[in-house]
Amino acid sequence: MPFKRDRKGNKKEKPPAHLKGKQIGLYYAQKSKQKKELQRNRPLGAILLSAAKKDQIQKVLNSTSLQNLFTVDGGSYDHVADSIFKRDFLRVINETIDEKLMKNPSIPVQDERLSERLYEEYMSKQDNVKYNKMNKKRKKLPSYNMKDEILKVVNESQIVVISGETGCGKTTQVAQFILDDFIEKKKGSECKILCTQPRRISAIAVAQRVAEERAENLGDSVGYHIRLERRSPRDRGSVCFCTTGIVLKMMENDPSLSTISHLILDEIHERDVMSDFILALIKKIITKRKDLKIILMSATLNSEKFSKYYNNAPHVNIPGFTFPVTEFYLEDVIFRTGYIFDHKKISREKIRTYSDFIEPHVRQLEATKQYNRHVCIQLRNPECENINLKLILELLIDICQKEKDKGAILIFLTGFQDISSLSKMISDSGYFPPYQYLVFPLHSLMPTVEQKQIFEEPPHGMRKIIIATNIAETSITIDDVVYVIDCGKIKVTNFDAATNSDILAPQWVSLANANQRRGRAGRVKPGICFHMYSKAREMLLEQFQLPEILRKRLEDVILTAKVLQLGDIEPFFRELIDSPDPETVTLALDLLKRLNALTDDEKLTPLGYHLAKLPMAPQMGKMILFGAIFSCLDPILSVAASLDFKDPFQLPVGKEKEVTRMKLELSRGIKSDHLLFHEALKGFEAHAYDYRNFCWKYFLSVHALKQLQDMKKQFMEYLHEMNFVPDSNPKSLECNRNSHNMSLIKAIICAGLYPNVAISKVLGRAPIWTPNMQKLQLHPKSVLAECKYFDSNILVYYRKIYSNSYFVHDASLIHALPVVFFGDKFHRFYEGDNNMISINQNLKFKCTESTALIIKELRDRFNWFLEYKISHPGPIIWGKNDETKVLEVIMELITCEEMVLDDNAFEDCD
DNA sequence: GAGCACTGC
Numbered sequence: 038m039p040f041k042r043d044r045k046g047n048k049k050e051k052p053p054a055h056l057k058g059k060q061i062g063l064y065y066a067q068k069s070k071q072k073k074e075l076q077r078n079r080p081l082g083a084i085l086l087s088a089a090k091k092d093q094i095q096k097v098l099n100s101t102s103l104q105n106l107f108t109v110d111g112g113s114y115d116h117v118a119d120s121i122f123k124r125d126f127l128r129v130i131n132e133t134i135d136e137k138l139m140k141n142p143s144i145p146v147q148d149e150r151l152s153e154r155l156y157e158e159y160m161s162k163q164d165n166v167k168y169n170k171m172n173k174k175r176k177k178l179p180s181y182n183m184k185d186e187i188l189k190v191v192n193e194s195q196i197v198v199i200s201g202e203t204g205c206g207k208t209t210q211v212a213q214f215i216l217d218d219f220i221e222k223k224k225g226s227e228c229k230i231l232c233t234q235p236r237r238i239s240a241i242a243v244a245q246r247v248a249e250e251r252a253e254n255l256g257d258s259v260g261y262h263i264r265l266e267r268r269s270p271r272d273r274g275s276v277c278f279c280t281t282g283i284v285l286k287m288m289e290n291d292p293s294l295s296t297i298s299h300l301i302l303d304e305i306h307e308r309d310v311m312s313d314f315i316l317a318l319i320k321k322i323i324t325k326r327k328d329l330k331i332i333l334m335s336a337t338l339n340s341e342k343f344s345k346y347y348n349n350a351p352h353v354n355i356p357g358f359t360f361p362v363t364e365f366y367l368e369d370v371i372f373r374t375g376y377i378f379d380h381k382k383i384s385r386e387k388i389r390t391y392s393d394f395i396e397p398h399v400r401q402l403e404a405t406k407q408y409n410r411h412v413c414i415q416l417r418n419p420e421c422e423n424i425n426l427k428l429i430l431e432l433l434i435d436i437c438q439k440e441k442d443k444g445a446i447l448i449f450l451t452g453f454q455d456i457s458s459l460s461k462m463i464s465d466s467g468y469f470p471p472y473q474y475l476v477f478p479l480h481s482l483m484p485t486v487e488q489k490q491i492f493e494e495p496p497h498g499m500r501k502i503i504i505a506t507n508i509a510e511t512s513i514t515i516d517d518v519v520y521v522i523d524c525g526k527i528k529v530t531n532f533d534a535a536t537n538s539d540i541l542a543p544q545w546v547s548l549a550n551a552n553q554r555r556g557r558a559g560r561v562k563p564g565i566c567f568h569m570y571s572k573a574r575e576m577l578l579e580q581f582q583l584p585e586i587l588r589k590r591l592e593d594v595i596l597t598a599k600v601l602q603l604g605d606i607e608p609f610f611r612e613l614i615d616s617p618d619p620e621t622v623t624l625a626l627d628l629l630k631r632l633n634a635l636t637d638d639e640k641l642t643p644l645g646y647h648l649a650k651l652p653m654a655p656q657m658g659k660m661i662l663f664g665a666i667f668s669c670l671d672p673i674l675s676v677a678a679s680l681d682f683k684d685p686f687q688l689p690v691g692k693e694k695e696v697t698r699m700k701l702e703l704s705r706g707i708k709s710d711h712l713l714f715h716e717a718l719k720g721f722e723a724h725a726y727d728y729r730n731f732c733w734k735y736f737l738s739v740h741a742l743k744q745l746q747d748m749k750k751q752f753m754e755y756l757h758e759m760n761f762v763p764d765s766n767p768k769s770l771e772c773n774r775n776s777h778n779m780s781l782i783k784a785i786i787c788a789g790l791y792p793n794v795a796i797s798k799v800l801g802r803a804p805i806w807t808p809n810m811q812k813l814q815l816h817p818k819s820v821l822a823e824c825k826y827f828d829s830n831i832l833v834y835y836r837k838i839y840s841n842s843y844f845v846h847d848a849s850l851i852h853a854l855p856v857v858f859f860g861d862k863f864h865r866f867y868e869g870d871n872n873m874i875s876i877n878q879n880l881k882f883k884c885t886e887s888t889a890l891i892i893k894e895l896r897d898r899f900n901w902f903l904e905y906k907i908s909h910p911g912p913i914i915w916g917k918n919d920e921t922k923v924l925e926v927i928m929e930l931i932t933c934e935e936m937v938l939d940d941n942a943f944e945d946c947d
Numbered sequence: 948g949a950g951c952a953c954t955g956c
Contacts, residue, residue, distance in 0.1 A: 453951055593956095597956090688950095814949080817950050
């Protein structure tokens with residue numbers, strides 16, 4: 038065979054002599070495609086079971102009679118023993134929400150004595166000094182002037198849209214107007230208001246503020262309810278501020294919100310999935326509950342859209358009040374700083390597109406002589422549209438030297454890298470000595486987000502500079518900001534149905550974002566905002582960011598819809614304000630069917646029913662159910678909570694290397710980010726008295742760990758309520774018989790995360806690939822990224838996001854058997870003389886015929902058992918009867934495999 | 948030799 042050598046000197050096959058020019062290229066393309074195909078088809082390894090082991094398994098299989106317990110009967114579930122589970126499950130799959138609403142009418146509460154008492158209490162408060170002092174402040178709010186108009190509209194119609202900008206006071210006042218009106222009319226007992234907020238902190242903060250205005254403590258007429266935390270107000274004559282998710286969960290049991298008189302949905306312009314979802318549910322509810330009042334509150338910009346959605350519901354607009362903020366654009370910044378942009382090589386086409394866009398604007402500037410020639414030349418350079426940290430630094434220096442007001446400066450950037458670089462540039466520049474400037478990088482991963490200092494007034498003679506992501510747009514509010522520098526970009530994850538993956542990319546902000554950023558400069562006095570984009574660019578900005586429902590995977594949303602008994606998904610999605618892409622819907626339905634959460638005709642399975650009830654992504658739900666069955670819950674709860682909420686590690690600027698080192702130390706050589714999360718929580722929970730030192734040492738967020746610990750408890754309560762565990766303590770012995778078995782825990786992680794499997798072609802080497810040979814990279818934050826040698830070629834992961842390339846953010850190295858036992862679509866086949874098995878066609882393993890048969894039987898037996906257990910929830914009783922024998926065999930195989938392969942790995946290393 | 952928007956049950 039003819040060879041030639043490639044650039045690296047390796048032998049390379051020559052193309053046939055008759056091929057010329059382009060054909061040679063095509064020949065090589067074909068070759069590489071074939072090579073990829075070959076790799077795709079290559080088995081990942083061999084599965085070996087000794088004859089003695091097989092004998093032992095066969096004995097267990099012969100001695101148990103589990104298959105008699107369960108026969109599938111075409112969806113009627115007659116075989117399922119009568120139980121609470123069966124009753125609830127059948128109701129959810131067979132009844133529609135409309136039928137449920139009919140059965141659940143509201144009972145108006147009229148308690149004259151209570152109303153009288155509430156009235157007396159309210160009247161006596163009118164002389165309260167503190168109350169009156171607060172009232173004076175309230176009366177200055179723009180919304181206060183519109184009290185009568187708001188009450189009139191709310192009285193006259195079932196649905197009202199109230200719009201107003203920040204500072205108008207709608208969030209704190211509207212609920213109080215309604216409540217006080219009821220009380221004054223001696224109808225206080227008939228009023229029970231629920232008011233939603235999109236974020237946890239705002240629910241608490243608003244409740245505290247309102248209680249203060251009423252000169253009361255939380256728990257009287259005002260309370261809050263967020264996940265894992267609540268201060269309920271009195272039952273009647275009250276307002277409860279809660280997160281949107283809480284209301285959605287309430288509706289699972291009581292879709293008509295039968296005890297509520299008023300539902301206020303605040304900040305609906307943010308268009309998060311949950312509030313969009315509730316908006317659609319309201320349409321169904323209002324026809325059955327004519328007495329329920331709905332008040333929708335949004336920013337002014339898109340309030341019309343909501344009014345139209347409800348058949349032109351009446352709309353009240355409240356003028357806002359903030360201090361004026363002067364706006365400047367890139368033109369002004371270039372003028373001020375005299376900055377000169379570099380010239381970078383870009384394609385001719387991009388130059389032309391840019392020039393078509395900017396030329397009319399620059400010509401106009403030239404004609405009006407608003408700016409000098411320099412500005413016009415610079416604007417014509419396409420480079421001026423990229424984020425330029427040097428220019429931002431020069432602007433910052435200019436502000437500090439020339440502007441008289443010494444208020445705080447807030448800079449919006451897109452991500453960790455930029456924030457970190459700009460912080461370094463600021464301290465290296467020499468213009469910002471630490472005794473005059475307090476510089477705070479602000480990012481969800483940075484420890485500064487938990488520092489009080491950011492909110493406080495700086496010491497005399499010092500000035501705050503905050504460099505933040507969009508976290509400072511809504512989540513974190515710093516009052517004394519006077520200058521805002523807005524880079525004009527924002528990072529957003531979009532789900533891409535074509536590649537079935539999330540894409541994280543910077544894009545231009547929407548006008549709504551830009552307004553919000555600008556508004557951050559005018560909270561206490563007049564401010565200045567610098568937008569780092571031209572007036573021409575502003576003309577092209579979208580009004581709003583894409584609503585979340587168009588950017589997300591839809592598995593969770595579909596499960597929620599199912600458990601709310603909304604029937605077929607597509608008709609319901611069509612009723613939403615914006616309907617998601619059908620392709621994304623299909624992908625989500627397919628995955629739910631593969632997880633065995635939905636049947637082929639889109640009905641919830643018993644497993645799906647449990648997954649829908651659990652407050653987490655379905656993969657994590659499956660994981661904790663398996664953790665309960667295999668009695669290794671505590672570690673699995675830690676993993677599930679961390680993956681579903683957030684990993685507790687922080688990343689201080691400039692400490693990247695050290696964080697990596699400490700993570701490796703904590704992971705003790707186990708190649709799994711998931712087990713690292715478990716170690717973090719284990720350490721935190723073990724150091725009851727000096728957890729702060731532990732957290733400090735390993736760069737862990739105390740706040741995040743506490744919340745994760747609470748989530749574990751909550752998950753346990755759900756499992757207990759579902760009757761999968763005997764009590765609700767995550768640490769209880771019955772639930773943790775096997776919690777020391779790391780191989781088992783990794784196998785259960787695999788059971789939850791499957792089909793998110795990645796493989797490396799060469800044992801122990803990066804790069805890694807999807808089974809369909811898409812190239813992946815381990816994210817540098819993963820402990821596996823540092824790993825020089827893998828002792829297996831299979832790993833499972835939860836998050837895969839495309840940014841510069843496809844990054845796997847968290848991973849665990851696992852061996853073959855967990856995939857073989859817990860993966861779907863098991864096949865046995867021959868390749869030549871070799872007996873093979875495959876999972877989902879794309880993960881192949883060699884093995885003998887008898888091994889394949891015995892594994893298949895074990896798998897079938899386990900799946901029977903699983904299906905039985907899921908539809909007959911009850912704690913597993915170990916060692917007493919047949920049911921645990923199959924589990925024990927599987928566990929033993931999984932554990933042995935790891936030990937054998939570890940030895941092989943050592944030999945390979947030598 | 949790498950790099951990580953933000954919420955929520």
